[in-house]
Amino acid sequence: MNSISVNSILNAIVPISRFNKGEASKIFDEVNAGGVKIVVKNNKPTCVLITPKKYEEMLETIENYYLFMSVEERMKTATQSDFISQDQLLKNLNINRDELEDVEVDIE
Numbered sequence: 001m002n003s004i005s006v007n008s009i010l011n012a013i014v015p016i017s018r019f020n021k022g023e024a025s026k027i028f029d030e031v032n033a034g035g036v037k038i039v040v041k042n043n044k045p046t047c048v049l050i051t052p053k054k055y056e057e058m059l060e061t062i063e064n065y066y067l068f069m070s071v072e073e074r075m076k077t078a079t080q081s082d083f084i085s086q087d088q089l090l091k092n093l094n095i096n097r098d099e100l101e102d103v104e105v106d107i108e
């Protein structure tokens with residue numbers, strides 16, 4: 001995760017007047033280089049510009065958080081009978097352990 005400093009925040013601020021002066025393309029290049037820009041209008045933040053990659057990362061983080069919280073909630077009320085072994089799961093799904101050896105997993 002990137003560290004946040006006063007200097008990085010100040011460098012991320014973009015007055016809306018720069019858009020009005022036709023500098024949108026330059027601002028978008030700055031977003032691609034720095035990852036984020038905070039657009040201000042009348043000295044108030046109006047929007048945050050981020051790269052599509054950063055946006056996807058944020059959505060994935062939020063999704064993972066909700067999944068984690070869901071699991072945490074389920075674990076609070078789970079009983080031993082709610083769990084099955086890996087061997088039982090494979091048997092229920094008619095999967096042989098040898099078949100798993102040939103499966104390719106994409107880990108990012």
